[in-house]
Amino acid sequence: MxxxxxxxxxxxxxxxxxxxxxxxxxxxxxxxxxxxxxxxxxxxxxxxxxxxxxxxxxxxxxxxxxxxxxxxxxxxxxxxxxxxxxxxxLPNYTERIRAVRSATGETPDSTQLLWEFADANRAVLEQLPSRIDPESLEKALDIFEKAHAIHVMGARRSFVVASYMTYALAHVDKPALLVSGLGGMYREQLRAMSQHDALLTISFSPYAEESQRACEGAKQRGLPIIVITDSHLSPLASFADVVFVVNEAEVKSFRGLTASLCLTQALAISLGMRQDKAREKAIQQDQQRNP
Amino acid sequence: MxxxxxxxxxxxxxxxxxxxxxxxxxxxxxxxxxxxxxxxxxxxxxxxxxxxxxxxxxxxxxxxxxxxxxxxxxxxxxxxxxxxxxxxxLPNYTERIRAVRSATGETPDSTQLLWEFADANRAVLEQLPSRIDPESLEKALDIFEKAHAIHVMGARRSFVVASYMTYALAHVDKPALLVSGLGGMYREQLRAMSQHDALLTISFSPYAEESQRACEGAKQRGLPIIVITDSHLSPLASFADVVFVVNEAEVKSFRGLTASLCLTQALAISLGMRQDKAREKAIQQDQQRNP
DNA sequence: GTTCAAGTGAAATAAATATTCCAATAATAC
DNA sequence: GTATTATTGGAATATTTATTTCACTTGAAC
Structure with a gap:
């Protein structure tokens, strides 16, 4: 050595x-x-x-x-x-953020901004679960569970949430299709929606045209629609079978995505757990029938 | 007594x-x-x-x-x-979540899960800013500011973060290119990296092969590399000029992205603010010269 | 003021904890 | 394969740290 x-x-x-x-x-x-x-x-x-x-x-x-x-x-x-x-x-978080703020002369703006972001998003997460209606959650999960596949639509900022949801759904073995508009094929992707599927649309102000179109298309074809948006007055809300309204943090006129992501995460994993249970049950019944 | x-x-x-x-x-x-x-x-x-x-x-x-x-x-x-x-x-989050879990029985319904998620992510955000080194932040911003364009790489789960970063950079008028591998063109996208650019790679365990390749490519071409990852021992860390290690929440063996997103958000907006300042300064100097 | 009990400080002791040392093992070079 | 070196585990030792003891002080009751 x-x-x-x-x-x-x-x-x-x-x-x-x-x-x-x-x-x-x-x-x-x-x-x-x-x-x-x-x-x-x-x-x-x-x-x-x-x-x-x-x-x-x-x-x-x-x-x-x-x-x-x-x-x-x-x-x-x-x-x-x-x-x-x-x-x-350790020190008390709020005290600390105050300290960082007041010492602005010394700490770089970037660090201060990071504290502000973290704090704003933290506050949002504190409120989130109590603002989401448990019944809506269950209803959304019922719809997802019955659906053969879930189409996920999100444009611009919401695209991040949509792609995460698609990823998470795939990981719980739920067929998921991201409506990405790739290659200018929104129309084609929307046509692929069957009535046995479900549509999840995420859309925040200013509400993208494409998201509304997706909902219209789904409505015509008789798919159930679930919407994550930022206001009860959102144009998307009227289409939806279930609406989740989330409040995102805003710092320097930039909005976060923390709450939406947290919600989609919870949705995907709850769905996964439901499916697991359903499968276990099916296996048990099967064994009872053919012992 | x-x-x-x-x-x-x-x-x-x-x-x-x-x-x-x-x-x-x-x-x-x-x-x-x-x-x-x-x-x-x-x-x-x-x-x-x-x-x-x-x-x-x-x-x-x-x-x-x-x-x-x-x-x-x-x-x-x-x-x-x-x-x-x-x-x-200042708890170990996984331990804390375990406590919540055991306290609430075996079959957490969706709402309960949402609470757990929100809480876990909230906890992560509390610790995030104090675990990020202010100097690293500044160093990363220096690199970003100098770069003509920023290439952003993230595969699988990290893709969400990468695409958000690309979106945010575009909104602060910084040329940003998402290395998406779309159409099997990773190679071509990597070749587009010039030495005046910078590479931001986001990668979590199990570290995607492609992300390492991107870093290798950037190294060869002499680009500065910034990495967001989940451990100091990540294979990506050795490539990086600046490493950010973030601790993400984990519930039901699903990891979140809250901390990474918060960090990228802070990075993008700090960069925007710096650019604004630089531009103002340039204009002032210009006016002094030609009054 | 004397007596007594509670309170206190400093040194002695006991317990715990960290560190060192050496023999055994595994890895590497020849 | 054998020699050599680095690595490792575990027991022995040194050190630190907590606790106990006891003589002394203080303060209250009579």
Whole structure:
């Protein structure tokens, strides 16, 4: 173990960086230890060498060796950085954001903006679940469950939400089609909607023409329609069998997507769980019939 | 010292309450100690008996006596509650979600799931800004500002983030190209990268092959690379000029995208603000020259 | 003022925790 | 295959840290 003269990290951040760069040069056990520490920083901050070693499934010596090879005199010295991280990151969030704001002279605008965004989106998420009607959720899931396939439509900003929904649905084994308009083929994609399917449209002000067309098309063909939008007065709302109205954060006149994504995520996974249950049931009944 | 049979507090809150009610009945030194502890909870959580005693200007024995008179077997036991407070307020999210899960029974219905999602994502947003290094943010923005165009790469789950970034960049008048692989043209899209551009790659475990290729390509052509990923040990990190490590929420083994989106949003808009400033400046200088 | 109990501080002790050391093992070079 | 070096686990040791003890002080009751 030839030891390159190493500068000892002075902050948790530096330590994190050092661990990443040195990771490849470490031995198997030391890598295992490093990974555990990066993954469970607060465990490392508070537990004893013996406990951490046990959880990381290595021996205490290994922890000390890792600390040494990262330039520390001993493990305790390294642990101090993990502790400082706890303390640095703990302070009451609202206080902290105020502090960042007031210290505007020193902190770069970008950091301040990040705090504002995070805070605005956080606030939105706090409200979201209580503003979504449980019955609507269940109704939407009923529709999705019955549908052979789900067409998902979202233009411009909403496209992000639509593509995430398509991704998530595919991952719970629900056939999903993203109405993307790729190749100028909106019309063709809409024609592919059968009456056994369902349409999910996401649309925010200013409501894209295409989204309305999609809903009209679906209506004609008799598909159930679910809409995620930003107002009860949205032109999309009138088409819908189920409407979800979400309030997105707005900073510097840019609107977020956090709430919509959170909702679609919950929808997709709830659907997945329903399907799992239904399948289990089917298997059980099958077994009872042919024992 | 007649000892009223005392129930030992089980949480920091209970302890806080107990200290308040018992305060009047304590002796002078014990009051002094109690006051210090309530005023400096995080000091108490992490320091040793000797250090705390010194700071509170009492002797170590006093700390132990206080702990005993509050129903604890020793000081260490009491300190545990101070530590749990640290952890509870800056929790490991997966642990916390697990707590919600187990508390609500086995079959969470859709609404419950929505609450879990919202809560998990909210928690993630709380920690996000303090975990992003301000210098990295500025460095990334420098790179973006200098770049003629920004190529944005994200496969599978990260595609959502990449497409949002592309959208947002376009809205702040920054030329942005989404490396989508559409029509099997990854190669061609990568070839379009010039050395005056920059590459932003978003990639989460399991890291898509294509994302690594994009970084390799950019490296060869001498483009600066910015990476958003989920671990310092990500294979992408080694390519990057700037790495952002974000911690996404996980519910039912589905990971969210909230933190990444929040970060990209902040990046895009910060960039927009910088550009605005630069333009204003240019106009002013222009006017001074030709008044 | 004397007596007694509660309170206190400092040193002694006990417990816990971290670190070192060495023998055993695994990996690498020859 | 054998020699050599790096790595590892576990026991032995050193260190730190908590707790106990006891002599001393303070304050209240008579």
């Amino acid at each position: 030839q030891q390159p003269p190493q500068k000892q990290p002075q902050s948790y951040r530096e330590l994190e960086a050092l661990m990443s760069t040195e990771y490849a040069t470490l031995s198997k056990r030391l890598q295992q230890t490093a990974r555990f520490m990066l993954d469970h920083p607060q465990e490392v901050a508070l537990a004893t060498v013996a406990k951490i070693a046990e959880q990381a499934d290595v021996t205490p010596s290994t922890l000390i060796r890792l600390a040494n090879s990262l330039g520390f005199k001993g493990f305790s010295e390294m642990q101090q950085l993990f502790r400082s991280r706890l303390v640095d990151e | 007649q000892q009223p049979p005392q129930k030992q507090p089980q949480s920091y809150r209970e302890l806080e309450a107990l200290m308040s009610t018992e305060y009047a009945t304590l002796s002078k030194r014990l009051q002094q100690t109690a006051r210090f502890m309530l005023d400096h909870p995080q000091e108490v959580a992490l320091a040793t008996v000797a250090k705390i005693a010194e700071q509170a200007d009492v002797t170590p024995s006093t700390l132990i006596r206080l702990a005993n008179s509050l129903g604890f077997k020793g000081f260490s036991e009491m300190q545990q509650l101070f530590r749990s407070r640290l952890v509870d307020e």
